Amino acid sequence: xxxxSTGLTMNEKIKQFAEQAFRYSCEFAQDPNYxxxxxxxxxxxxxxxxxxFAELIVKECAGKVDFILREKSNGGGTMGDEIREHxxxxx
Numbered sequence: 001x002x003x004x005s006t007g008l009t010m011n012e013k014i015k016q017f018a019e020q021a022f023r024y025s026c027e028f029a030q031d032p033n034y035x036x037x038x039x040x041x042x043x044x045x046x047x048x049x050x051x052x053f054a055e056l057i058v059k060e061c062a063g064k065v066d067f068i069l070r071e072k073s074n075g076g077g078t079m080g081d082e083i084r085e086h087x088x089x090x091x
Contacts, residue, residue: 009088013060013087013088017053017056017057017060018053020052020056021049021050021052021053021056022049024048024049024052025045025046025048025049025052026045028041028044028045028048060086061083064079064082064083064086065079065082065083068082
Protein backbone atom coordinates (compact mmCIF):
# COMPACT_ATOMS: atom_id res chain seq x y z
CA UNK A 1 0.00 0.00 0.00
CA UNK A 2 1.33 3.42 -0.92
CA UNK A 3 1.97 5.92 1.81
CA UNK A 4 0.37 9.30 1.24
CA SER A 5 2.74 12.14 1.97
CA THR A 6 1.13 15.23 3.40
CA GLY A 7 2.31 18.77 3.89
CA LEU A 8 4.82 18.72 1.03
CA THR A 9 4.70 20.87 -2.07
CA MET A 10 4.84 19.22 -5.47
CA ASN A 11 8.50 20.15 -5.88
CA GLU A 12 9.32 18.62 -2.50
CA LYS A 13 7.45 15.43 -3.42
CA ILE A 14 9.19 15.18 -6.78
CA LYS A 15 12.56 15.78 -5.10
CA GLN A 16 11.75 13.07 -2.54
CA PHE A 17 10.80 10.63 -5.32
CA ALA A 18 13.96 11.53 -7.27
CA GLU A 19 16.14 10.88 -4.22
CA GLN A 20 14.46 7.51 -3.61
CA ALA A 21 14.87 6.55 -7.27
CA PHE A 22 18.53 7.62 -7.20
CA ARG A 23 19.24 5.46 -4.12
CA TYR A 24 17.50 2.55 -5.84
CA SER A 25 19.54 2.98 -9.04
CA CYS A 26 22.77 3.18 -7.00
CA GLU A 27 22.07 -0.27 -5.58
CA PHE A 28 23.00 -1.56 -9.04
CA ALA A 29 26.60 -0.48 -8.41
CA GLN A 30 26.72 -2.96 -5.51
CA ASP A 31 26.09 -5.88 -7.89
CA PRO A 32 29.19 -8.11 -8.22
CA ASN A 33 28.81 -8.03 -12.04
CA TYR A 34 28.92 -4.22 -12.10
CA UNK A 35 31.94 -2.70 -13.77
CA UNK A 36 32.42 1.07 -13.82
CA UNK A 37 34.29 0.64 -17.11
CA UNK A 38 31.31 -0.91 -18.91
CA UNK A 39 29.60 1.88 -20.91
CA UNK A 40 26.25 0.07 -20.73
CA UNK A 41 26.09 0.29 -16.94
CA UNK A 42 25.15 3.97 -17.13
CA UNK A 43 22.21 3.07 -19.33
CA UNK A 44 21.12 0.33 -16.95
CA UNK A 45 21.34 2.70 -14.00
CA UNK A 46 19.31 5.32 -15.89
CA UNK A 47 16.68 2.74 -16.80
CA UNK A 48 16.46 1.60 -13.16
CA UNK A 49 16.15 5.25 -12.04
CA UNK A 50 13.43 6.08 -14.59
CA UNK A 51 11.45 2.96 -13.79
CA UNK A 52 11.59 3.54 -10.01
CA PHE A 53 10.77 7.26 -10.35
CA ALA A 54 7.68 6.49 -12.44
CA GLU A 55 6.67 3.69 -10.05
CA LEU A 56 6.81 6.04 -7.06
CA ILE A 57 4.60 8.61 -8.81
CA VAL A 58 2.07 5.95 -9.86
CA LYS A 59 1.97 4.51 -6.32
CA GLU A 60 1.39 7.98 -4.88
CA CYS A 61 -1.45 8.67 -7.31
CA ALA A 62 -3.01 5.24 -6.76
CA GLY A 63 -2.80 5.73 -3.00
CA LYS A 64 -4.50 9.09 -3.34
CA VAL A 65 -7.32 7.58 -5.43
CA ASP A 66 -7.75 4.82 -2.83
CA PHE A 67 -7.95 7.47 -0.12
CA ILE A 68 -10.51 9.47 -2.10
CA LEU A 69 -12.70 6.43 -2.68
CA ARG A 70 -12.43 5.29 0.92
CA GLU A 71 -12.66 8.61 2.77
CA LYS A 72 -14.26 11.13 0.44
CA SER A 73 -16.83 9.08 -1.43
CA ASN A 74 -19.52 11.65 -0.58
CA GLY A 75 -18.74 13.71 -3.69
CA GLY A 76 -17.49 17.26 -4.05
CA GLY A 77 -14.88 17.32 -6.79
CA THR A 78 -13.28 14.82 -9.08
CA MET A 79 -10.40 12.44 -8.47
CA GLY A 80 -8.34 14.56 -10.84
CA ASP A 81 -9.07 17.62 -8.69
CA GLU A 82 -7.98 15.74 -5.59
CA ILE A 83 -4.75 14.49 -7.18
CA ARG A 84 -3.87 17.95 -8.50
CA GLU A 85 -4.54 19.40 -5.04
CA HIS A 86 -2.47 16.64 -3.42
CA UNK A 87 0.53 17.44 -5.62
CA UNK A 88 -0.05 21.19 -5.53
CA UNK A 89 -0.62 21.43 -9.27
CA UNK A 90 -2.96 24.03 -10.72
CA UNK A 91 -5.00 23.40 -13.86
